[in-house]
Amino acid sequence: MSRRRLFLPDEVLLSVEKPARYIGGEVNMVKKNKRSVDIRFCMCFPDVYEVGMSHLGIQILYDMFNRREDTYCERVYSPWVDLDKIMREKHIPLFSLETQSPIKEFDFLGITLQYEMCYTNILQVLDLSGIPLRSKDRGEDDPIVVGGGPCSYNPEPIADFFDFFYIGEGETSYDDVLDLYKENKKEGGTRADYLRKLSHVPGMYVPSLYDVTYNEDGTIASFTPKYEDVPKTVQKMVVTDLSNTVYPEKPVVPFLQVIQDRVTLEIQRGCIRGCRFCQAGMIYRPIRERDVNWLKDMADKMLTSTGHEEITLSSLSSSDYSCLKDLVYYLIDTYGEKFVNVALPSLRIDAFSLDVMKKVQDVNKSSITFAPEAGTQRMRNVINKGLTVEDILGGAGKAFRGGWNKVKLYFMLGLPSERDEDAVGIAELAEQITEEYYKIPKEQRHGKVSVTVSTSYFIPKPFTPFQWARMATKDEFITHQKLVKSSIQAQLNHKSISYQWHDSDTSVMEGIFARGDRKLCDVIEEAYKAGCIYDAWTEYFKFDVWKEIMDRHGITIDFYNTRERGKDEILPWDFIDIGVSKKFLWREYERSQRAEITPNCRRKCSGCGAAKFGCGVCVEPRDEFGTSLCYDGMDTGVNG
């Protein structure tokens, strides 16, 4: 048996926290000879191992790439700060987990972009690998750096660091990307030749092939391809049949306890609800379900191949999955006796969800979660969150009578047109829930009720109706957060309500990245060089450093966050076609200003444009009123 050689010397591994982050060798790790493949692809999640290993998307792509005989896909994650320091001091390059070899040897480095606050970690990975930070400085021997995932729907703040972005769902076009690479290599083509040809493949965005000019006020004047053969818009890629595509039957099983230490079944992609703040709800349109029997079979295979003790379902709004009951009862009945825990996703509170919750959770310890997102009905109409007070109080009441006494509530602060009464409404809703509990006769109660209110700050995201909206300032955030707090304290049942809120500086920075343009590349590079990494971790986020660098570059919070954008402004992400039209988003923005709600996709099609993909809810049969025959009649999605 040949021994795996570790890249890091023992004394380094012994001096860092959790050395198992860097050794690879996990169960189901793919083993190939790196010398006998044509393409070496390194997949990166730019955060620490335990976070990155919890991500389903990478497992899907890892499995898909490795099904190709000519390709070996390996993994790399951000070294934690302790190892980062040692690697810089000792000039140790970053390496892959599988073959424990330098990233710089690879043909591709693929980086998944799951949240904006990981941007400096991308530079950390490039820098430690010895790859020039900017695409333009890379040579023929450097890996091709590709980005994908939710943040690639506005790739502009990090455009200079990537050779190309894959826009959309990874399952569809990577074969073309890799085949083209081999072909170009065989023909003796250069890196530039490859990227140029790649720009013709639908879904591929090569930032270096586009010129951006700016108006005096800093807005974009033009965004144009440098050459005639380079397309003006980039089409998002969509899997049309989710029951007939790749899925990792043998996911890698980490040795370390990771955040999602379980089998994840993605039951559907997309969402019918159309909440106006939600980017995922727009970019993954249309909703597409996976076949329930396919899912049952996949659950069996994955539990057998991993030995995980838990399985969970993943989707944006699980209650909308048409075969949910069938699937959940199957999992509970089949795996309950094998001591496999079924971790339930957020569900609408009804007889079914209360029944399954009772079966798989300890009622005394678990809590009921609602995400009303806003404190008043007007505000909920503005954001098109169909949940009403009656839904929440009714659901809570049912849960209380079923034995639960803990409720969690999630809200956003700083929503467009938010007034003081909307903040006060959050406190009032929490109070009403406690009152609902005390309506139950004393002898039927189970101890005291406990309501936890959490608020995060609203950040307008690209490809949502609020992409034009102004984001609240830090002061406005804090004023309303304090108002929620004082309103709760002034209420009768304040002792039953606890309140938690997010850090506002992080939200400000995330807002800038979310709707940023290419001018931010310099700021991100400078912040990284000034020592910013792991910005997503509050203890390492240095807002003062960011602020100082932005000031020096003339980057203002007002321009990116607080300013309301005009209808005709060229937005940095306008060149991407997600199917959902800009016209529809603007119409939704206008409806939000009138606090008008828009029906969900199953009840009535609103003509968003995603129908052009010809799949999912857009092709479900409909009755004479235009309602899908798959519609369950529920105007609310999940309760949380």
Added chain:
Amino acid sequence: MRVRVQFSKIGSSRFLGHLDVMRYFQKAFRRAELPLAFSEGYHPHPLLSFAQPLSLSYTSTGEYFDMELTEDVYPHIIRDRLNAVMCDEIKVKRVTWLPDYQPNVKKITGMALITGAAYLISLKEEPEGFEQILRNFYAESSYKIEKTTKTGTRECDLRAGVHGIAIYQNGSVERLGDDETFVVLDKDILDAKYEANCFGDRALIVFLDAGSEQNIPAELFLKGVFTYAGLDSIPERTIHRIDLLGDFENNKKVPLWMIEL
């Protein structure tokens, strides 16, 4: 049914902590579809009892746990089914049957049986006259050192905790000193030498007290011997646990897999 499982932890798995190894086996049992017995209660956990944790960076061919199954399965089938679903660097070596617990008799698990451990130590550079130093050390009747534990520092007799010292070279084992209480098969020493990460074809073998009564970690032994010889720093080294032992008849200690308790 109760069984005792002996496993090896070699190569890069030397950087896995004790908790990670326990989690690894729990998932391996599920993959192997073994009828593991679970505890009662709301959060049932498999009935497993792991022996002494191994220090991070040590490799081993003598790790143990005892487990309970709800159905009878032949030991060799347990071994083969587990090895079929495990990674290369943690493998089951032996599985032995244990008698069922008798009602009203105190349960003894592998952990409590341990009274000795055999280690294989490889030094990158051996100090001059090292063999003679070891012989001299073994010839002493006592050698007191300071031992620091969680509860504080106290004096302990290092020499009394050493029951044998040997040198492995070119496939043979030469005993420098041995009180003949430890019974370790030469086959298991050769196997350990093969699996351990050694610097060359030479290694030091020591038999030390272990367990709850008197525990001499391999590092402590090395430190003591180097201090004894007046040498300051211990060279770069790798340490491998050959086996864990428990008390047997006639004052002998034998590997845990030989003890049916």
